[in-house]
Amino acid sequence: MSEENLAARYAREFADTTAKMSKAAEIFAKTKDADIDVGATPKHLVMRRDKVELYRYEPIAERKAQTPVLLAYGLIGRYTMADLQPDRSLVRSLLAEGLDLWLVDWGRPGRAERWLTMDDYVDDYIHAAVERVCRETGHERVTLLGICEGGVFTTCYAALHPDKVKNLVLTITPIDFHADSDDPAAHHGFLNVWTRSLDGADVDDLVEAFGVLPGEFMSSVFSMMTPMRSLTKYNIDLIDVVDDEAKWKNFLRMEKWLADRPHHPGEAAKQWLKDLYQENQLVNGKFVLSGRTVDLRAITAPTLNVFALDDHIIPPTCSKALGPLIGTSDYTEFPLPGGHVGLFVSSKSQGRLSKSISEWLAARD
Amino acid sequence: MAEEPKSSADALADTLAQWTEQWRKIAEVSVGAGEAWSNSMLPFIMTRAAEKRTGLGDELSDAIERMAQGPKLADVWDIDRKLMASFLAWTKMRQQLAAYNANASRPWMRAMERHRAAAPAGDGAPSWRDDFAAWSAIANEELIRNQRSDEFLQVQRELLQAGIEFRKTQTDLSETVSGLFGIPTQSDYDELSRQLTELRREVRALARGTSPSAPSVEQKGDRHE
8 A cells, every 4th residue: 555545544544533532522411321221120119128129120011920030139230230221131021021020139338238248148138038029929939030149149048048949040150169260261260360369368458448348449350351441442432332322322321330339248248259259168068158058959949050151250160060069950051152241231142041031930930 | 040840759858748737737736636746756757858859768768667667655656656657558559559560561562562573564554443453452362361470460469458558557547537536437437337237137036036027117119210
């Protein structure tokens, strides 16, 4: 290519980019935070316990499965990832499949929740929610649908209270916290590697200093896991989508979800990072909640384990480890393409995820 | 003649002098603290830093460390020790940050070398988007590889430890100042929340024992969208 042509191309590319940036600034100025709605599927509050709230979603289709489904997200991030926008909402898709869907929302824990443990979350909050759902619906057992850390909570609950759990559905849930070493992908499992590089005393000191595992701190760790994506999302990716209002709003919804990262209660964070990530107590049969050892073999409910094949936060190997450890033979794995968040928000996985869950549940209702 | 621009050492010295003055004012308005302040070594050390205009050398760092870690006296120097400890923790955190940055810069250099080596030969220059995508993929790979190295994990851990230590000294200092003014401290709050959490557990255990399905505070009918 001649120098003249090259110069002309550079000038054209520069002009195109400048025009897009100008449009980005214009659209950004016009968009209000209130226009970016996440977690918008209608629901009503049924119970409040401290900062924890139990909701029931409004039905949008004829009921196809009778057993109520209780959705539990983790304490890192918020449940809104499962209900990010109307056309990319696991919540809405499951409702459309005729499920009776409930949500336990942990709210936004802060320093006041410093002393809450996973014992409290599993044996108090989830247990109270399950009892309340049963009381409201007349069922003796519920289906638990856990996401990420929430999947660990529901797994523990299913092991400690098998009589209350009809089905267990897990999505992107770590069980063997050291199985990242079996995952060959270099970009998978940095969280596991990083946590093991710390001493237990480091975790104690962190919680002692801040009272919590700060949400901003975890955000920075997650940003490190996709370094170039984190560095280019505002200056390259954002400009790329500014021509398309739908994509632009998707981008902002994701940003809103990322920004809404509450602190993780301190004592529960110690259990999460030390007992599970560092010492892998769940698969070693040493994890104790409320004075009882969590024995995975005590899980007798049919179990569906959904994981993302390119999950860089929870490597698939960490999720798949559950199969041989639980006490039910009705165990199904459902791998899906995509990443940790993509499983819930990508257009490709939407129908497949909700359909696989609803069909699996309908067969066991 | 135009005034010479200030060096970073001069700027630091000015900042230290201003800091000293602000702390002196705070101490003046708090009963008891003023006396401790006037008896302290802090103004001496800070003034010396300002006079030398050389910033923080080893000699000064050593002096601050001795001050922060020396024997504790019952009636004097308490707030000064805490201030020194915080200052010392800050300098250590800055040192760890420098070590971290040195390590974190290496993958960028490697990425640059790889990208240069992979540049297409001949006249066909790629568009900046294609070139950036190629560069970004290489940089991402190098950054992730570096993050998983023992050396990176070690400097990151040391930076975290230094940051936590600095935070603790800040808390210690702020609690001392709060104490001077009779303001409840973070420790007071933590202790209260601990008592409340334990009390709540006991109450709920009792309630569950008598009525397993007793609901807690409940509100029905609130619609949330």
